[in-house]
Amino acid sequence: MTSQRPRGRFAPSPTGPLHFGSLVAALGSWLFARAAGGDWLVRIEDLDPPREVPGAAAGQLATLAAFGLLPDEPPAFQSTRGALYAQALATLLARGDALECHCSRTDLAAAGGIHRACVPGRRRRTPAVRLRVPDVRLGFDDRIQGHYEQDLGRDVGDVVLRRADGCWAYQLAVVVDDAAQGITDVVRGADLLDSTPRQILLQQRLGLPTPAYAHLPLVRDAEGRKLGKSLAALPVDAADPLPALRAAWAFLGQPPSAWPEGAPGLALVRAVAAFDARRVPREANAPVQPG
Ligand code: GLU
Numbered sequence: 301m302t303s304q305r306p307r308g309r310f311a312p313s314p315t316g317p318l319h320f321g322s323l324v325a326a327l328g329s330w331l332f333a334r335a336a337g338g339d340w341l342v343r344i345e346d347l348d349p350p351r352e353v354p355g356a357a358a359g360q361l362a363t364l365a366a367f368g369l370l371p372d373e374p375p376a377f378q379s380t381r382g383a384l385y386a387q388a389l390a391t392l393l394a395r396g397d398a399l400e401c402h403c404s405r406t407d408l409a410a411a412g413g414i415h416r417a418c419v420p421g422r423r424r425r426t427p428a429v430r431l432r433v434p435d436v437r438l439g440f441d442d443r444i445q446g447h448y449e450q451d452l453g454r455d456v457g458d459v460v461l462r463r464a465d466g467c468w469a470y471q472l473a474v475v476v477d478d479a480a481q482g483i484t485d486v487v488r489g490a491d492l493l494d495s496t497p498r499q500i501l502l503q504q505r506l507g508l509p510t511p512a513y514a515h516l517p518l519v520r521d522a523e524g525r526k527l528g529k530s531l532a533a534l535p536v537d538a539a540d541p542l543p544a545l546r547a548a549w550a551f552l553g554q555p556p557s558a559w560p561e562g563a564p565g566l567a568l569v570r571a572v573a574a575f576d577a578r579r580v581p582r583e584a585n586a587p588v589q590p591g
Pocket of ligand 1: 474488
């Protein structure tokens with residue numbers, strides 16, 4: 301048996317500057333990887349040009365560097381990896397595990413957006429491509445959230461792999477890239493917990509390994525809103541990393557007194573020994589106060 305060196309990753313979408321929620325995902329994935337003696341990579345998920353903010357990827361990478369969160373390999377950009385996604389899609393289509401879909405959003409509205417079969421007779425010039433999803437219950441054991449399962453046919457339906465506008469879908473790209481980059485440990489926000497069973501199904505269809513998953517508690521503000529929509533979504537200050545790093549450490553359930561002395565890079569290296577993954581809570585203990 302070969303033992304694989306652990307590899308984690310942080311995979312931001314370049315839709316704006318890094319905010320506290322993204323810092324928690326970056327630091328959490330970094331700590332899990334380093335505590336296991338593994339590598340940590342950064343992948344920019346720039347697959348959706350309309351949602352992308354020019355300069356955001358460079359800004360995110362500069363902020364990570366200012367925080368001492370330096371990847372072990374040059375960052376990967378999904379916009380340059382289309383050939384890999386095309387190959388995976390061709391495999392799925394050839395095996396009958398994917399289908400061309402001509403349905404419109406209106407066609408799907410009646411079923412709550414869940415696709416089980418195409419509406420007969422529809423034709424689009426450029427169809428979407430979907431993964432055929434059977435009526436299975438698929439579960440996995442999350443290192444933080446515990447056992448999670450989903451009725452994929454009923455609750456998810458056939459998953460879009462390539463959109464009708466030609467863009468690659470996140471679900472396909474994340475599965476292909478996690479495997480191609482040898483990721484063994486996926487650590488990310490709990491908003492993606494319910495995407496995981498469909499990603500595992502896709503791994504099975506493509507004959508790819510399933511990594512271990514750990515979904516971090518979601519950052520919410522005092523009103524209980526997800527960070528993205530709130531005041532607390534203000535960018536973290538790259539000129540003054542320590543307060544945000546300490547706050548992210550505490551948010552991950554680690555005792556504030558265990559945060560080591562030193563400048564960000566040095567404190568982080570020392571923090572690896574103090575990090576206890578078992579302390580990471582399933583849900584945030586306290587809301588994040590803006591400002
Ligand atoms: N790009 C996704 C996001 O920013 C994260 C995807 C992942 O970690 O799997 O929410």
